[in-house]
Structure formats: C-alpha cells, structure tokens
Amino acid sequence: xxxxxxxxxxxxxxxxxxxxxxxxxxxxxxxxxxxxxxxxxxxxxxxxxxxxxxxxxxxxxxxxxxxxxxxxxxxxxxxxxxxxxxxxxxxxxxxxxxxxxxxxxxxxxxxxxxxxxxxxxxxxxxxxxxxxxxxxxxxxxxxxxxxxxxxxxxxxxxxxxxxxxxxxxxxxxxxxxxxxxxxxxxxxxxxxxxxxxxxxxxxxxxxxxxxxxxxxxxxxxxxxxxxxxxxxxxxxxxxxxxxxxxxxxxxxxxxxxxxxxxxxxxxxxxxxxxxx
Numbered sequence: 001x002x003x004x005x006x007x008x009x010x011x012x013x014x015x016x017x018x019x020x021x022x023x024x025x026x027x028x029x030x031x032x033x034x035x036x037x038x039x040x041x042x043x044x045x046x047x048x049x050x051x052x053x054x055x056x057x058x059x060x061x062x063x064x065x066x067x068x069x070x071x072x073x074x075x076x077x078x079x080x081x082x083x084x085x086x087x088x089x090x091x092x093x094x095x096x097x098x099x100x101x102x103x104x105x106x107x108x109x110x111x112x113x114x115x116x117x118x119x120x121x122x123x124x125x126x127x128x129x130x131x132x133x134x135x136x137x138x139x140x141x142x143x144x145x146x147x148x149x150x151x152x153x154x155x156x157x158x159x160x161x162x163x164x165x166x167x168x169x170x171x172x173x174x175x176x177x178x179x180x181x182x183x184x185x186x187x188x189x190x191x192x193x194x195x196x197x198x199x200x201x202x203x204x205x206x207x208x209x210x211x212x213x214x215x216x217x218x219x220x221x222x223x224x225x226x227x228x229x230x231x232x233x234x235x236x237x238x239x240x241x242x243x244x245x246x247x248x249x250x251x252x253x254x255x256x257x258x259x260x261x262x263x264x265x266x267x268x269x270x271x272x273x274x275x276x
Contacts, residue, residue, distance in 0.1 A: 002136055005138075007178075008088045008175050009178040009183075013187040015209070015214070019214055020045040020046060020218065021047075021217075021219070022047050022195070023046065023047065023048045023219075023244050025174050026050030026055070027056075027057050027058060027060075028042040028055075028170070028173055028177065029222040030048055030223075031048060031174060031177035031178050031181055031188075033220055034181040034186045035128075035177050035178040035180045039092075040147070044184055046185075046187070047187045047188075048186060049107055049188045049209060049213045050189065052190070052191065053191070054178055054190060057225060062170055064170045064272075064274075065081065065104070065166075065167055065261050065272060066086065066099075066165060066167065067104045067162055068080040068124070068162070069104065069120060069160060069165065070221070071104070071123060073117075076127045076129055089173075089177075090176075093176040093179060095182040097168055097173050098161035098168060098275070099170035100166045100167050100168070100275075101165065102166040102167065103162060103260045103261070104160075104162040104263065105260045106162070106264075107146075107159045107262065107263065109154040109156060109266040111157065113157065113265075114157050114158050125237075129164065130186065130261075131161070134218060136155075136157060136159075138158075138159075139158065142259070142260060143258065144257075146262070161260075166261060168233075183229070183265065192210065193210045194207055197235055203217070204219050207219060228239060228241040228242075242251045257273065260272075
C-alpha cells in the first residue's frame with residue numbers, strides 16, 4: 001500500500017476568511033506572482049485559488065521553450081532578464097527546473113525573411129543578447145537531420161541562432177514555484193473554484209469561492225486562457241485577449257537527433273527533443 005499523498009508544497013491549508021491578496025489561477029504566472037510577493041515584498045498572507053490542479057492549463061500543456069530573441073526593443077530586455085532568471089530560481093527554490101540552454105535555431109525560408117532576421121539579430125546584439133545569422137550550410141552542420149535541398153516546399157535560406165535559449169521543464173517550474181511560495185507562507189488551494197468577485201464603490205472587497213467567501217482588497221486574474229471569461233463574467237470587463245488553440249505532437253522515443261530547438265515561422269512549427 002502506498003502512503004497518504006503529500007504535496008511537495010506541504011500540507012493542505014485551511015481556507016481563511018481574509019487574505020491581503022487573492023490570485024486566481026495556479027499556473028506559472030499565478031505562482032510566480034505569489035512567490036515574488038512573499039519572497040521579495042514580504043506579503044505572506046496570500047492565497048492562490050486553482051479550480052482544478054496546479055499547472056492544469058497552459059502551464060502544463062506547452063512546449064517548454066524559453067528564449068530572448070523577440071524582435072522589439074521593449075521585449076528583448078524583458079525576455080533577457082527572464083532567461084537569466086531560470087538558473088537563479090533553480091538555486092533559490094532548491095529545486096531542479098531542468099533548464100537546458102541548448103540554443104534556438106529559427107529557420108528562414110526567403111531573402112525577405114533573412115533581411116528581417118538581420119534586424120532581429122542586430123536588435124538582440126544591441127541589448128547584449130547573443131544572436132547570430134547563419135546560412136543553410138551552417139544550419140545543416142548544427143542539425144544534420146535538416147533538409148537543405150531546394151526541391152522542398154519552402155527551402156531553408158539560413159537561420160537566426162540564439163545560443164542562450166533552450167527549454168525548461170514546465171511542470172518542474174510549476175512545482176518549484178509552488179514549493180517556494182508555500183515556504184514563504186502562501187496558501188495554495190487546489191480544487192477550489194472562484195464563483196464571483198465582490199466590488200463596492202469601484203473597489204475589490206471580496207472573492208466568492210465554492211468553499212466560502214474571502215475578504216480581500218486585491219485580486220490578480222492569472223487564469224491564462226480563462227482570464228478573459230472570468231473578467232467579463234464577474235466584473236463586466238472585456239480584456240483584449242483571444243484564445244487560439246495550437247497543437248502539440250509527441251513522437252515515440254527516438255535516439256538523440258536534435259541538439260537545439262528548431263523552429264520555422266513559415267511552416268508554423270517548432271520542435272525540440274526532451275530528456276524523455
């Protein structure tokens with residue numbers, strides 16, 4: 001017989017009637033917010049409310065790719081800081097997030113795309129992010145499985161190579177952040193549904209759940225793809241969010257053939273080989 005299941009983040013807390021902040025959604029954004037509120041800002045009376053289980057939504061259903069080669073002046077520094085944070089969090093949380101900076105290879109399939117990539121590479125380099133433009137032959141040297149012939153639908157002209165990027169294990173990030181948040185006093189309530197948000201004089205005053213009412217002056221809607229529906233149904237606020245479904249396919253186990261994350265905007269796909 002197995003012993004009674006005990007979550008990594010400790011015993012199940014009782015739902016209190018009052019919290020300084022309530023976070024709706026137990027995914028990466030909600031748990032990260034809870035962790036940093038407690039760890040850096042001394043805000044320990046915080047509740048994370050999750051309708052199902054931690055990482056149920058997009059946090060547990062993504063391809064785990066991390067990078068800092070976005071194309072705008074605003075995004076590059078933000079993603080650079082985030083990318084540099086994974087090793088820090090691994091140590092801080094005392095939990096292996098399985099961060100692997102194997103590098104990102106973004107394939108280009110036309111001269112126009114190569115010109116756009118040159119601008120992206122220049123932007124990244126300006127902000128101190130390592131990024132290189134390479135030709136098709138160099139792509140083949142890095143990933144021998146690539147077909148660089150010209151008799152395919154979209155021939156490979158070259159690629160933008162971003163060595164600091166890679167992958168992080170998404171469920172490990174969820175569990176590590178939950179462990180860290182709980183260690184600093186955050187209450188994590190799974191299988192608890194938010195059913196309403198109380199407002200008085202244009203201010204948040206409470207959150208209704210199927211387990212009881214919580215008085216709170218602050219609510220963070222971190223429900224990912226569900227956030228727009230929650231805001232509209234409970235507060236009448238329309239968020240500029242449209243939810244689009246993408247498909248992820250998992251192959252049978254293969255011997256190592258991909259040393260990097262490989263992506264193609266033209267084919268609208270990307271691939272990486274996990275440790276599994």
